[in-house]
Amino acid sequence: MSVFVFFLQGTVVLLLAPLATGCVRWCKARFQGRHGASPFLPYVRFLTLLRKEMVIAETASWIFHAAPFVVLCTAVFVAFSLPLLTSAPPPGGLDNFILFAAILALGSVFLVLGGLDPGTAFGGMGASREMTLASLVEPAMITALAAFAVVSDNSAISGMLAAGGASLLQHPALVLSLVALGLVALAENARYPVDNPATHLELTMVHEAMILEYSGAYLAIIELASSIRLTVFALLLANLLVPFPLLATAISFSGALATIGATVAKLVIAMFLLALWESSIPKMRFYRMQEYLSGAFFIALAGLAFSLLSLP
Amino acid sequence: MNSLLDTLGLRDRDASVSGALCVRVERERFAEVATLLAHNHHLPLSLLYATDDRKTQGTYGVHAVFEGGQSGWLMLSTALPSDDARYASVTRTVLAAHWYERYAADMFGIVADGHPDPRRLVLHENMPEGVHPLRKDFAWNTRLPHANVPYPMHHVDGEGIYEIPVGPIHAGIIEPGHFRFNVAGERIIALEGKLFFTHKGCEKLLEGKNAKAALPFIERISGDASASHALAFCQAMETLAGCAVPARANDIRTLLCELERITMHVFDIGNIIGNGTGYTVLAAHGFRLREDMMRLSHSLCGNRFWRGMIVPGGCARDLDDRALRAVRSCLDAVCFDAARLFAMAMRSDAVRERLETTGTLRRDAALAYGAVGTTARASGIDRDVRRDHPYASYPRCPFRVAVHTSGDVYARLLVRSEELAASAAIVRHLLQDFSSGPILVPCSPTSGTAIGAVESWRGELLHVVRMHEGVIDRCAVRDPSFCNWPLFGEIGPGNIVPDFPLCNKSLNLSYSGTDL
Numbered sequence: 001m002s003v004f005v006f007f008l009q010g011t012v013v014l015l016l017a018p019l020a021t022g023c024v025r026w027c028k029a030r031f032q033g034r035h036g037a038s039p040f041l042p043y044v045r046f047l048t049l050l051r052k053e054m055v056i057a058e059t060a061s062w063i064f065h066a067a068p069f070v071v072l073c074t075a076v077f078v079a080f081s082l083p084l085l086t087s088a089p090p091p092g093g094l095d096n097f098i099l100f101a102a103i104l105a106l107g108s109v110f111l112v113l114g115g116l117d118p119g120t121a122f123g124g125m126g127a128s129r130e131m132t133l134a135s136l137v138e139p140a141m142i143t144a145l146a147a148f149a150v151v152s153d154n155s156a157i158s159g160m161l162a163a164g165g166a167s168l169l170q171h172p173a174l175v176l177s178l179v180a181l182g183l184v185a186l187a188e189n190a191r192y193p194v195d196n197p198a199t200h201l202e203l204t205m206v207h208e209a210m211i212l213e214y215s216g217a218y219l220a221i222i223e224l225a226s227s228i229r230l231t232v233f234a235l236l237l238a239n240l241l242v243p244f245p246l247l248a249t250a251i252s253f254s255g256a257l258a259t260i261g262a263t264v265a266k267l268v269i270a271m272f273l274l275a276l277w278e279s280s281i282p283k284m285r286f287y288r289m290q291e292y293l294s295g296a297f298f299i300a301l302a303g304l305a306f307s308l309l310s311l312p
Numbered sequence: 313m314n315s316l317l318d319t320l321g322l323r324d325r326d327a328s329v330s331g332a333l334c335v336r337v338e339r340e341r342f343a344e345v346a347t348l349l350a351h352n353h354h355l356p357l358s359l360l361y362a363t364d365d366r367k368t369q370g371t372y373g374v375h376a377v378f379e380g381g382q383s384g385w386l387m388l389s390t391a392l393p394s395d396d397a398r399y400a401s402v403t404r405t406v407l408a409a410h411w412y413e414r415y416a417a418d419m420f421g422i423v424a425d426g427h428p429d430p431r432r433l434v435l436h437e438n439m440p441e442g443v444h445p446l447r448k449d450f451a452w453n454t455r456l457p458h459a460n461v462p463y464p465m466h467h468v469d470g471e472g473i474y475e476i477p478v479g480p481i482h483a484g485i486i487e488p489g490h491f492r493f494n495v496a497g498e499r500i501i502a503l504e505g506k507l508f509f510t511h512k513g514c515e516k517l518l519e520g521k522n523a524k525a526a527l528p529f530i531e532r533i534s535g536d537a538s539a540s541h542a543l544a545f546c547q548a549m550e551t552l553a554g555c556a557v558p559a560r561a562n563d564i565r566t567l568l569c570e571l572e573r574i575t576m577h578v579f580d581i582g583n584i585i586g587n588g589t590g591y592t593v594l595a596a597h598g599f600r601l602r603e604d605m606m607r608l609s610h611s612l613c614g615n616r617f618w619r620g621m622i623v624p625g626g627c628a629r630d631l632d633d634r635a636l637r638a639v640r641s642c643l644d645a646v647c648f649d650a651a652r653l654f655a656m657a658m659r660s661d662a663v664r665e666r667l668e669t670t671g672t673l674r675r676d677a678a679l680a681y682g683a684v685g686t687t688a689r690a691s692g693i694d695r696d697v698r699r700d701h702p703y704a705s706y707p708r709c710p711f712r713v714a715v716h717t718s719g720d721v722y723a724r725l726l727v728r729s730e731e732l733a734a735s736a737a738i739v740r741h742l743l744q745d746f747s748s749g750p751i752l753v754p755c756s757p758t759s760g761t762a763i764g765a766v767e768s769w770r771g772e773l774l775h776v777v778r779m780h781e782g783v784i785d786r787c788a789v790r791d792p793s794f795c796n797w798p799l800f801g802e803i804g805p806g807n808i809v810p811d812f813p814l815c816n817k818s819l820n821l822s823y824s825g826t827d828l
Contacts, residue, residue, distance in 0.1 A: 032596035121476040125809065128497075193662070196590040200483040203476075204590075204810040282662050283590030285670075286498060286810045 005088055005247055010080035012260055013235070017079075017227035018042035020234060020271055027275030028198070042227065046220050054216035057118035067114025068214065068221040074107035075228035083158040084235040085259050087246040095157040097145040101138060104188065107225070108134045115210030122202050126209025129286070133187055133194065133206065136293035141184045144300035147177040147307040148240065157236070161243045168241065173306030178240055180300035185233040187293060189226070192277060193284035194292065204283070234270035235263065242266075313383035316353060320345060329761040331551040332377070332385035339374075339399045342390040346376050347405040349388070355380055356695070357682055359774050360402065360412035361788035362420045364448045366394045372422055374399060375788075376409070377763065377776065381700055385763050398423040408682025411798055419446035419515075434508045434827075437463050445516060452516045466504040466801075468494040473501065476809065480509050487823035491800075495809055503804035503812075505797060507826055514828040518787040523549045523624045523757060526784055530775075531619045534791055534825030536576055539568045539618040540768030541775070541789070541825075547703060548764035548777040549624040552757035559705075559747035561626035566705040567639065567742055570735045572618045573769035574643070575605035577732040578650050580820050584725050585657045588814040589666040597653050601646045608642045611635070625755030640743055647736045654729050667722035671803045671815030674719055681799055685771015685792045686731070687819055689715050690723035697767035705747075709738045721818040731769075758782055768792060770822070791825030 022039035029036025056064070081094040089095065112130050115123035148160040151171045168174050187194040190207035199205060202212070211222050239246065247259050284292060313333055317323070322345065326334040337345050349355045355378035363373040371391035378386040392399055401424035402409040413424040414433035421444040424430075435443070440459040444450060467475070474495050480488035488509040494502040514533055518526050523545075530545040531538045543565055550557060557565075582598010585591050606616040612635055613621050621627050631639075657663045673683065678691040688695060696713040698706045714730035716723035757779050764775040771792030778785045796819055803815050 028592065032593050033600065034596060121474075121478075124474070125476060192590065198592070199590065201587070201813045202483060203478065203812050279593050281591070282585075282660065282666055284662065285666055286808055288665075 009085040023271035031279040049220035140297040176303030183296035362416040498808040544764035551762040626752035691719035692717040793821040
């Protein structure tokens with residue numbers, strides 16, 4: 001039965017992922033006074049890209065071909081293993097927070113390798129920027145999640161969400177960790193103020209520069225993976241803030257429906273807030289990134305320190 | 313100015329040039345006199361162009377135009393024998409001449425001896441050597457064989473130096489231009505542009521056309537400055553014909569040029585703040601306001617680019633009271649919204665942080681390169697053709713020239729914002745007291761050379777036209793972009809690569825206006 005819960009969660013997240021991307025684009029367009037494309041456009045785009053011919057650089061090696069699948073696998077892994085719709089612990093403790101960070105890093109590394117592999121100027125440029133960011137993002141993310149682990153005495157993310165775990169009401173210091181995690185999530189998903197996912201200016205790109213050489217089905221895969229990551233982070237943050245309604249191991253039909261409805265609502269609200277955030281600030285100068293991410297790290301560190309002090 | 317020339321021992325005046333004082337010097341003294349004028353007398357070099365006079369005088373001509381402030385334009389001319397078309401390079405001492413001399417070398421085969429950078433400029437790899445398209449014996453429809461001549465670009469070697477080629481095809485809907493970045497990490501070490509991918513042959517096509525037939529070509533030199541180009545050309549024609557443009561025509565011309573300036577400044581403000589920094593809301597609204605202005609153009613001129621109104625001798629169509637009221641209401645709405653947008657952006661520290669100290673152009677560099685327009689004024693160079701060489705209705709319009717000194721993207725943005733307000737004030741002033749009367753007088757230029765100078769929204773714009781028996785013999789067009797493109801080599805280095813689009817947008821140069 002437990003496996004069925006995770007299968008249901010993974011399927012729902014995978015199906016909702018393109019909607020997340022579409023939603024944030026639609027909201028941004030409305031904030032700009034434009035009509036905006038339908039939030040469901042990313043589904044059409046995914047199917048269109050799958051059918052398109054791929055143009056691949058002659059210099060590309062097997063790494064270029066493998067990278068999209070590795071990136072997708074890491075995204076699918078976190079979509080299935082983390083407590084997004086359920087608070088039940090996955091088999092084998094797959095939702096360990098260190099493992100989560102490592103799996104995300106694996107995806108980043110392969111994306112970087114895929115960007116470097118064809119040997120084009122923009123790919124290398126984006127790869128170098130991504131590695132700079134990744135090295136700053138990882139410590140902040142682990143520190144932020146460590147605070148949750150400390151107060152719930154559980155290194156599994158599902159344990160942090162479970163009853164008697166890391167509730168914000170009982171442990172207000174975790175607000176700091178949650179803020180840090182939010183800042184990290186923006187950087188990890190190539191959103192403002194770190195990266196502009198909608199820009200056409202190659203020289204300013206980070207994530208988009210790495211995937212410039214990808215086309216057709218590979219591009220569809222990478223875009224889906226990005227959407228899944230965005231969805232996972234949005235739901236994870238929402239669950240850390242409001243850890244219900246989540247499915248238990250034994251589920252009922254109505255309970256599943258309610259959870260799915262709540263998940264869609266959480267996702268739409270999160271994407272609305274993201275669009276609001278991205279419409280109200282400009283992108284940060286690239287050399288300010290270390291200040292932004294060090295800031296995130298120190299907020300996370302403060303959250304961890306206060307959490308340790310508040311332990312009985 | 314006359315006494316200055318006398319002290320330099322220059323007495324050989326050329327009376328065929330109207331609208332400027334023209335002196336001839338022998339080619340041995342050309343560079344020396346140009347250097348004296350530029351360095352000792354601080355006259356900025358505004359244009360250097362060549363002519364092919366082999367048919368009439370058996371020589372090539374090289375002409376340097378200096379901006380003499382209150383005393384008008386000064387042209388220095390020299391003749392080079394056709395079998396030995398070389399002279400001592402002016403670039404060795406006056407940096408502002410460097411692209412002009414490379415241009416003349418490509419187009420006329422005139423060699424500037426001692427030019428520090430004698431590479432080709434306009435002609436790319438595919439053009440055979442020894443082809444000089446602006447010579448009179450080169451037919452415009454000549455089919456050339458495909459050549460493969462090297463076109464070397466600046467290159468920096470060293471450990472960790474990374475080369476980023478960008479373009480000529482870009483992701484945005486802009487014209488082709490190739491930029492070569494040499495970077496260490498994100499920091500730009502050297503930057504060079506390669507332009508001239510879509511040469512239109514305008515200067516060649518203008519030759520042999522009368523004023524009326526030439527005008528459509530002039531208006532299409534650079535789509536964002538159609539009215540300014542048309543006005544500069546018409547002013548040259550009218551100077552040659554000696555005709556006085558009626559007051560109402562002057563008012564309409566001034567109105568159109570200022571509306572063109574507002575159109576582009578609104579666009580630039582949205583583009584710099586919005587697209588450059590990623591503040592998308594501002595970009596969306598800036599482009600909406602630009603669209604409002606272009607629709608105003610459509611209702612006034614019948615096209616979206618302020619074209620078709622300014623003709624030699626006056627204006628082609630009159631604007632009735634309803635049109636003027638439409639201008640007034642559109643202007644009020646656009647300026648109100650633009651001011652609010654700008655204020656909103658300026659309240660954001662994050663925007664200021666991106667713009668300040670980015671893409672700094674020092675005043676001495678701007679002077680040396682001969683920068684013009686908003687870019688020069690943002691670096692503390694107080695030049696504006698509208699005030700220094702008044703034309704059309706500007707003498708009766710009070711306005712202040714916006715000058716800032718920090719020379720960064722922020723200063724260029726402030727100059728634009730202040731010019732936007734000044735332009736709106738000029739238009740309102742004109743509308744309050746719009747002249748009446750005829751709008752067109754006959755204008756039939758015959759022979760001679762004349763200068764037309766206009767301050768387009770981008771900067772000082774020059775047309776030097778030589779007519780022979782009613783048709784154009786040579787029309788040297790100098791769009792402000794031509795002076796400002798080389799500035800990227802100066803502005804870029806020291807910045808980080810992701811800030812380059814901001815530098816680029818803050819200059820907003822025309823590829824088409826450069827690539828005649």
